[in-house]
Amino acid sequence: MLRRGALDFVVRVGVVLVVVCSCLSLLYVLACSPHSPEGLSLLPRANAPTRKEGYQALLQEREEHHRHYISSLEMQISQLKEALEERSQQLKNLRKSLEEVAGTAPAERPNGAGDQSSIDLQEFLQKQLTRAEVHAGTKLPSEYALVPFETFTLHKVYQLETGLTRHPEEKPVRKDRRDELANAIETALQDLNTPWEGDNLNHRRVYSPADFIEGISRTEKDKGTLYELTFKGDRSHEFRRLVFFRPFGPLMKVATERVRMDNMLINIVVPLAKRVEQFRHFMFNFREVCIRQDGRIHLTVVYFGKDQIREVKGILEKTSREMKFRNFTLIQLNEEFSRGRGLDVGARIWKRGNVLLFFCDVDIYFSSEFLNSCRLNSQPGGFDVDIKGWGGEDVHLYRKYLHSRLLVVRAPSRSLFHLWHEKSCSDQLPPEQYKMCMQSKAMNEASHGQLGMLFFRSEVEAHLHKQGHQSNGSRS
Structure with missing residues (x-):
C-alpha cells in the first residue's frame, strides 16, 4: 500500500511539473516574441494576412505618407515662388515709376539697366540720409526753424502742442502712427537678435518688446523720418541705442482732375437768436464777399424767438433792395435756441436740387477764397439735431464723418476767422458741454x-x- 501511494504521489507531482513548465514556456513565447507593427495576434485568425503581407501593408502605408508629405512641400515651394515673383514684379513696378519720375523711359535703358537702376535708387536713398539731420545738426537761423521730436513708448506718443486744451500725450494714438512705430521697434528687435560673428549663441540674450524703454522720432518733409530707439542692455545701467532712417522718395503723381465750379451753389445756413448788431456786421461782409465777388450764394437764416425779429427782417430787406439780391430765406422758430436744430431746419428747407451746405456762425468772417476752398474740399452729409444749447454739434458731425468712408480733410483755412465776442456758459448745460464752453472761453x-x-x-x-x-x- 505504501509503494502504491508513493507511486501515485510521484505521478501527481510529475503532472504538476509538466503543467507548470508548459505555462512558463507559453509566457516566455508571449513576452519575448517580436511585436507585429500592425498589432497582429500571434495566433492566426480567419481571413487574417500572413506576417509578410502585414509588413507589405505597413510599407505601403509609410510610402503613401511620404508621398503626401512631398506633395505638401511641393505646394509650399510653389506658393513661395509665386510670392517671390509677386515681390519681384512690385520691385520692377517701383523702379519703373522712379524711372518715369526721373524722366527716363525703361526702353531707353541699355542692357544691364536693371542693376544700374537699383544702384541709382540706393544712391538716391543714401543721398537723402546724408542731407537729413541724422549724424550731426545743421545751423538754424532761429528757434522757429527747429523741427521738434516726438517721444514714444510701446503704447503712447508725446507731442509738442500749443494751446491751453492740448495735452502732450496723443490719445488715442492713430492707427497709422501705431503701425509705423511698431514697425520701427520690430526692425530694431530683429537687428538686436541677429547673431554677430563670434557670438556665443549659448549665452546670447534674446531681446523682446519688454526691453524697449523709449524712442524719439521726427519727420523732415523733404528727406525722411528719423528714429532713435533705446533698449535695456545686458547689464545694469547699460543700454542699447539704435538709429534708423526712413528716406522719402521722389514725388509720384496719383491723380489729375479738372474741377468745374461754375454752377456750384453754396447755401449758407446761419442759426440766430437776438444779436442784431452782430448780424448787421455779418451782412456787411456778406454783401461784399458773397454778392459782389462770388455771386453763387444762397443765405438761409433760422431765427429763434420773436424778440428783434423785425430788425433782422429789415436788414435782409434792405440788402435785397439795395443789392438786388433775392437768394435768401428767413425761417422763424418759436423755440429755445439750438444750433443743431437750426442747422437741420435750414438744411431741410432747401428743395431745389443739389446744393453745398456751409454751416456758419454769425461771428464768422470769411473771404471769397474760402468759398472756393469749400467747393473744392467739401461734401454734403447728415446731421444730429439732438444736441441742445452751446457747442458739441460740430464735434459730433466731425466724428460721424470719421466713421464713414469719406476722406476727411482737417486743415487750417487762411481765409476764415472767428471774430471775438464775449462768451457766457449757461449753468443749464450738461457737464461735458459746460467744460467745452469754459475751455473755449479761456x-x-x-x-x-x-x-x-x-x-x-x-x-x-x-x-x-x-x-x-x-x-x-x-x-540814495
Whole structure:
C-alpha cells in the first residue's frame, strides 16, 4: 500500500511539473516574441494576412505618407515662388515709376539697366540720409526753424502742442502712427537678435518688446523720418541705442482732375437768436464777399424767438433792395435756441436740387477764397439735431464723418476767422458741454502767456516792488 501511494504521489507531482513548465514556456513565447507593427495576434485568425503581407501593408502605408508629405512641400515651394515673383514684379513696378519720375523711359535703358537702376535708387536713398539731420545738426537761423521730436513708448506718443486744451500725450494714438512705430521697434528687435560673428549663441540674450524703454522720432518733409530707439542692455545701467532712417522718395503723381465750379451753389445756413448788431456786421461782409465777388450764394437764416425779429427782417430787406439780391430765406422758430436744430431746419428747407451746405456762425468772417476752398474740399452729409444749447454739434458731425468712408480733410483755412465776442456758459448745460464752453472761453479771452500773467499777478507785482525798492536804495 505504501509503494502504491508513493507511486501515485510521484505521478501527481510529475503532472504538476509538466503543467507548470508548459505555462512558463507559453509566457516566455508571449513576452519575448517580436511585436507585429500592425498589432497582429500571434495566433492566426480567419481571413487574417500572413506576417509578410502585414509588413507589405505597413510599407505601403509609410510610402503613401511620404508621398503626401512631398506633395505638401511641393505646394509650399510653389506658393513661395509665386510670392517671390509677386515681390519681384512690385520691385520692377517701383523702379519703373522712379524711372518715369526721373524722366527716363525703361526702353531707353541699355542692357544691364536693371542693376544700374537699383544702384541709382540706393544712391538716391543714401543721398537723402546724408542731407537729413541724422549724424550731426545743421545751423538754424532761429528757434522757429527747429523741427521738434516726438517721444514714444510701446503704447503712447508725446507731442509738442500749443494751446491751453492740448495735452502732450496723443490719445488715442492713430492707427497709422501705431503701425509705423511698431514697425520701427520690430526692425530694431530683429537687428538686436541677429547673431554677430563670434557670438556665443549659448549665452546670447534674446531681446523682446519688454526691453524697449523709449524712442524719439521726427519727420523732415523733404528727406525722411528719423528714429532713435533705446533698449535695456545686458547689464545694469547699460543700454542699447539704435538709429534708423526712413528716406522719402521722389514725388509720384496719383491723380489729375479738372474741377468745374461754375454752377456750384453754396447755401449758407446761419442759426440766430437776438444779436442784431452782430448780424448787421455779418451782412456787411456778406454783401461784399458773397454778392459782389462770388455771386453763387444762397443765405438761409433760422431765427429763434420773436424778440428783434423785425430788425433782422429789415436788414435782409434792405440788402435785397439795395443789392438786388433775392437768394435768401428767413425761417422763424418759436423755440429755445439750438444750433443743431437750426442747422437741420435750414438744411431741410432747401428743395431745389443739389446744393453745398456751409454751416456758419454769425461771428464768422470769411473771404471769397474760402468759398472756393469749400467747393473744392467739401461734401454734403447728415446731421444730429439732438444736441441742445452751446457747442458739441460740430464735434459730433466731425466724428460721424470719421466713421464713414469719406476722406476727411482737417486743415487750417487762411481765409476764415472767428471774430471775438464775449462768451457766457449757461449753468443749464450738461457737464461735458459746460467744460467745452469754459475751455473755449479761456482760449478766447487771452493767450496762454497773458492768462499766466493774470494768474501770477501778485508774484509779478511783488517782484517789481522789490526791484523798485532796491533801485531806490542804490541811488540814495
